[in-house]
Amino acid sequence: MTAIDGPRLAPASGVARSLVVFLHGYGADGNDLIAIGREWRNALPDAAFVAPNAPERLPGAPMGRQWFPLTFRDPDERRRGVVAARPGLDAFLDAELASHGLGPDRLALVGFSQGTMMALHVGLRRAIPPAAILGYSGMLVSPEALKAEATGKPPILLIHGDRDEILPVDELFAAIDGLGAAEIPVQWHLSPGLGHGIDGEGLRQGAAFLTSALRVKKT
Template sequence: MPPRPVGPGREKPAVDRPVTLSGPERAPASAEAPDSLVIFLHGYGSNGDDLIALAEPFARVLPRAHFLSPHAIEPCPGAPQGYQWFPLSTLSREERDEGVAKAGPVVAAYVEAQLARFALAPERCVLVGFSQGTMLALHVALRFRPQLAGVLGYSGALARIGMLMDEIRARPPVQLVHGDQDPVVPAWVMFEALGALEALRVPVNWHVSRNTPHAIAPDGLEVGARFLQRVLG
């Protein structure tokens, strides 16, 4: 399967040397050949071992899905065994916008490689992000062609909103989930993303988990499972 070009987010290298992502995987629960891919992108300071735990509940609705949870691009300062997709030193919008533009090509290349590895079309792949991973999932999927099956984004933001009108190349279904008590990424960030996506005719749904901090609540997990079943089932 030849590499698939994606949009402007692929133009800048993420680092000065090639990066190959790796991390834990979970084979299909059915023990059959995979018919779909679910790729988890973890949050800042975490690692791939964190989100791969979601494979168990999601496999109940997607028994033939292969789940992958790569560690992010580089070690995260101050977080032993943790990684970051890009640095977050100032928490500014500019830093976030530049970070996803640099990390996006690495994630897109990983997606391309996994699709080729399993001989699956992009329409059989969903990106699932948490926090910083949601930023990357949205950034890559909205620029990836042919179009991916969807994006499930927990507790994250949409970066490069001001540039999105010029950069968007795909409109996959998006499901956003956020806790209403999130002290790290406030819930209003989800509604900012919602407005921007709707303005560009991206099919998007949202869900707020009540009394939930920067985490995935049981109801958010159920919403995510239903979304995955809808776009991949």
């Protein structure tokens, strides 16, 4: 198992009460998403941010990383990929939470594209569910297995562009259907005119969603 690591941002308040983990897309690395943490620090002052680099290098791309290989020819490769990549990511999440003295319920996963596949697969199967899962421009892998394998029903928000040329918008609706079949509620937003990316409205909605999900409940 290859250890993973990546760029971090300390909480603006100086004390971490939650952990936001960005999972980048195919061919990128942690630097691709950590800038979002800088945008969200005012909304989430008590959150520590980290954007791990996926464990595998992308062949032919010196700086690119992948959570698992994709040929786009084998319909089963995504299922095999998320299953194989899960233990390494789970171990990283546990270690990162421990380093901040946080429980597993103070975790939020934010994915983009292949990272959304990982966020949904791993987040819905952790022994203690995360506080939130936010997915941009992604898909739900192996929805048929979800009802039997899911360990909880964390808040989920999926955001997708209606002009996505890499993962068409049909993947958003397939994910909604798959989560619904497993009786897992999901919020969603469709960004008009957006391709395979994240727009300002998606960032705004993502920040509001995480702010609500990670709010520390007073006892």
